[in-house]
Amino acid sequence: MIIPGLPINEDFRIEALHSLDILDTEPENEFDEITTLAAYLCDTEIALISLVDSDREWFKSAHNFSTKEIHRDHSFCAHSILQPETPLIITDARKDSRFKDNPYTLDGTIIFYAGVPLIDKNGFALGTLCVIDSKPKELTNKQLEALKSLAHQVVILFELNKKNKDLEKIENKLRKRNESLKDFARVISHDLKMPLANVITTSDLLKLKLANDLDQETSEYFEYIKQSSFTMSDYINDVLDHYESDSLAQHKPELFKLNHLLKEIAELLSIKPDCTINFPESNPTLECNKSALKQIFFNLIGNSIKYNDKDHILIDIKHCEDKMFYYFKVVDNGMGIPNDKINTIFDLFTTANGTDRSGNKGNGIGLSTVKKLVESLGGRIKVQSTLGVQTIFDFSIKKKIES
Incomplete structure (x- = not known):
């Protein structure tokens, strides 16, 4: 058995893989439907969507394969991503020096293997869409083209998932900021109501106390203070109503x-x-x-x-x-x-x-x-x-x- 080497861009590739936030996530129907379809079109027992991590191969979707991950040293897909431009097809792993002593070859799980690398928009091979069988096999040109098309759809799903998660993060940030603004508006509004009430009361008391000494212009100033205070009070009440409407x-x-x-x-x-x-x-x-x-x-x-x-x-x-x-x-x-x-x-x-x-x-x-x-x-x-x-x-x- 030959242990797979590392791509020349391994550090950047791993960074791109982790940026997807998809490793160790729960199964999703969209991906499971693709592996089911791949196994059906290629007439194989197993189909996998694999992601090659630093020291393991993890499966986002596994059709007829119960293991969630395997060691990278035993990974067929880790060999496949070394030449991402070309699908890796092994018609009989028992006759291939790279795989004849592989534990999954020895136990008869993987005899036939065909893997199409999953290439992201920046050219990094993240893993593969692969089909596997326990007996020697070959794919027709149509089957291989179908597998390539399905691999392309997997990459599109990865990118959509990433965009959705990024949007969720932005929404969460906006939600937290909005809650902070609500709390700020609520506190400020409540804190302003009492001083405004004092301004209104004080202006009325002063106007009453100085009634005999006020000329027309000064009386109008007092009325302006009072009216402006009422306007501000209405504004504060409206702000409170707006931010409390969620609970209402x-x-x-x-x-x-x-x-x-x-x-x-x-x-x-x-x-x-x-x-x-x-x-x-x-x-x-x-x-x-x-x-x-x-x-x-x-x-x-x-x-x-x-x-x-x-x-x-x-x-x-x-x-x-x-x-x-x-x-x-x-x-x-x-x-x-x-x-x-x-x-x-x-x-x-x-x-x-x-x-x-x-x-x-x-x-x-x-x-x-x-x-x-x-x-x-x-x-x-x-x-x-x-x-x-x-x-x-x-x-x-x-x-x-x-x-």
Whole structure:
């Protein structure tokens, strides 16, 4: 028996092999199907996808071969990768000086061997796709070409696996960074709420204490401080809502009446006489994530009120459903959305209008939170608008499917 030598680029070859992160991984159907097909096409007992490591040959897929790895000194494939341009074909290993004393030849496991090197995009031979039989054999040209084609598919699968793993690593890094950003935003937002409340209270107390000594301009400054503080407070609340929407979406479904939920929201928004909200006449019973739906309607109805330039605000809320989804529609007679803003209206920190009904500028967080919640509940949301006339938000929520 002749122990296989090392390729001249062995260090780089081993580095390329390890970079795949495929050694010692679990079996995968995609690879097992290739070895099964290779054995069938070549009419052999065994087919292997082998990877030649520093001191072993490890099998990613083994058709009719129970061993997961063998020592490199006993490896036929370690000989094959020495000449990666040419398949290694041994019709009778008992007559070949390299293999006649090999343990797998002596026990009759490998008499016939045909291995096609697996060449990566950089030219490194990582291992082979090989077929094996316990009796002498030859391959036809068609069988050999088929084996080469299958070997090429193995390399493609290796590269796809590597890309998928790289993407998973990137996703994990992004997920961790996103969680860090969420924690940062949550902490900062909570820490800012108390100082802002103090600013509002202090400005009110000062204004009251100095009431007899304030001129018109100074009073306006106090009012500006207070209004700016309220604007910042709204911004902080929206940031918290956005980053806490993930946990909100995890709430369990519950039974409730839609109109009861909408009345709760109307009370929270302190609806004034100049606003009419028309609820669905049927007052349907829903079974879904009530907390998430409440946040969605709170934002949409709140926007319909804020971004409305009419003397009387009119909001219609409609509902229908089928076996799979609840469908909702929120229609208002507000300012409308410019055509060039429609496609970006749900992007974070994007606003459609310069200022709202009170002359304040929006922060572009609310609708992004709405879209995030709707999609987390298995639905979709879209918007239609006629500038100066109306805006229509259509969204769906997937029903709880009984098992």
